[in-house]
Amino acid sequence: MKALVLAGGSGSRMRPFTHSFAKQLVPVANKPVLFYGLEAIRDAGIHEVGIVVGATAREIRDAVGDGSRFGLKVTYLRQDAPRGLAHAVLIAREYLGDDDFVMYLGDNFIMGGIEDFVDRFRRDRPHAQILLTEVPDPRPFGVAELGSGGRVVGLEEKPERPKSDLILVGVYLFGPAVHEAVAGLRPSRRGELEITDAVQRLIDRGRRVESTRLSGYWKDTGNVDDMLEVNRLVLETLEPSAEAGEVDGTGELIGRVVLGAGARVLGSRVVGPVVIGPGSVVRDSYVGPFTSIDRDCTVTGSEIEHSIVLRGARIDGVGRIRSSLIGREARVVPAPRVPNTHRLLLGDHSSVQISR
Template sequence: MKAIILSGGKGTRLRPLTYTGAKQLVPVANKPILWYGIESIVAAGITEIGIIISPETGGEVQSKTGNGDRFGAQITYIKQEQPLGLAHAVKVAQPFLGDSPFVMYLGDNLVQSELDLFLDKFKSQHLDALTLLCEVENPSAFGVAKVDSDGNVLELIEKPKNPPSNLALVGVYLFSPEIHHAIANIQPSARGELEITDAIQYLIDKQKSVASFQLSGWWLDTGKKDDLLAANQIILDTCLELTIEGAIDEPSKISGRVHIGKGSQIINSMIRGPVTIGDNCQITNCFIGPYSSIADNTTLIDIDLEHSVILQGATLEGINDRIVDSLVGERAHLKAAPQRPKALRFMVGDDSTIELT
């Protein structure tokens, strides 16, 4: 069994942040989204992983993620020259996959599920495709599955006006080598892409064994700012433990589950968890409220912050109004002039400088 993780695309929904970087490397709880998928796959016992990358951001994905040693995996990078669909990504990866069954995992998804159960069903029932499904409130915004009482997939419909169910396709799939034949026999959709839903529908139409597995936990597509902030909140709620590796002075107060990384200094500040602070950060005269993630080498001076994600190397100083629901890019610099607005909400790209006047 092998795996491929899709880590291409242009990340248009997270611009301007993703003008300068891959959306799959945006951190949730100070860890790139992509790495959660890798860890989940390795935990299921799959160590041969191909990562589909784009020409624009592939170099960054490769340099930050490496050859897989840190995960106990062997990673092969596969370039998809143009974003021509999920099925096209599988087609590009076919030389890596060979005749092996495989997991396909969308790199900007977070799923609360152990893949072992998914794999067990695929293997025990000798399936050609297994789709992971999740109940959603707005199925018209997703690919939707129509299933029978045994969970067999009868039909897949992309963003239907009249959904046959509320079961959306989660970005995790399992395939036998039959999927390559299916992809070879489909045509590009109206938007010019080879759709994985069309390939699965081809298998269904040819009476191949296509089943579903319904997710009982949460599923998060982190393609938008608010989705990413929601993912950050859930991960901090479920995974964070109290660990203090940096220095905290006497006036500072720490409450709840807080991680403070090595070399970080907390001076005359209050931090109320869940909060994670990376390595070599300087936090001075600040209040850091719940559900905040602050990456390595960040400086915060005279800042009131909560429910926000601050990326590596950013500097925020002298903003006395509370910052909430914000995503601030790498090396961005936010500072206040003497006259300031009373309510602030940001989405700031890498290398930005903002002065509030």
């Protein structure tokens, strides 16, 4: 069995952040979200991985390399533009051959991994197996309709009137029959080759498509709020470890705090769960729960909580920051003081009240 990991998306829901950064590499507890997926694939006993890349191919290659650090053998497959999940299967046809494969969306996060999901596929041998979870509003997702025994009888992509509250999580398992289903697909109204259409073709041709209900936590980390939620969840599992860093006589660590090699906490209070990366310095500041600070950052005279700070960022004298995502080498500093003033553009016969 092989894996096909999709890491070619543009991250439009996280712009402008993703104009200069691959969304799959945004860190959760100081580790790129893509790495959690690669580790889950390895832990499921799969070691050959094709990664579909697009405009951010160089960043993905630099981060993942040949895959050996994960115990994987990685092959990169170039996609000229994000043309849908089924298009990724289409361009990977030669690489996949006639092997079974798991398709994993690189910006998805699944707590607990996919080992049970893969084991069931290997045991039951359906032509396809999809992973489902219930959501309050299924309209923005692919939606599954189930028959008796969990057999999938229908799929719709982003329907206006969903037939169930069960949506497709971004992990799929396929046998080689999917290639016949993908061949000849036409773009949907969104202009993409939809994997839901390919799976529906399997169903229409009498192929066996099974489903598994996800019992644990899943999140599509497609926007900032989702990233912060996943970061919070992972940080809650931390075991405290401060031995590699330094805390001066007036510094204080409370709760689950991890300090990377050479990280320093000087005259500051850190309330976990928090992770502070190697070489970062927190001086005369407060770092509150659910905050990840990457390597080589500085936080001085400031307060921050429930946030993600990327490599090399500098936060200096800005008061309180919360629920924020701060990019690589970014600088957050105070604005110059200006006199209080009001600028107005009023139409005829207007009435305005201004507090003094």
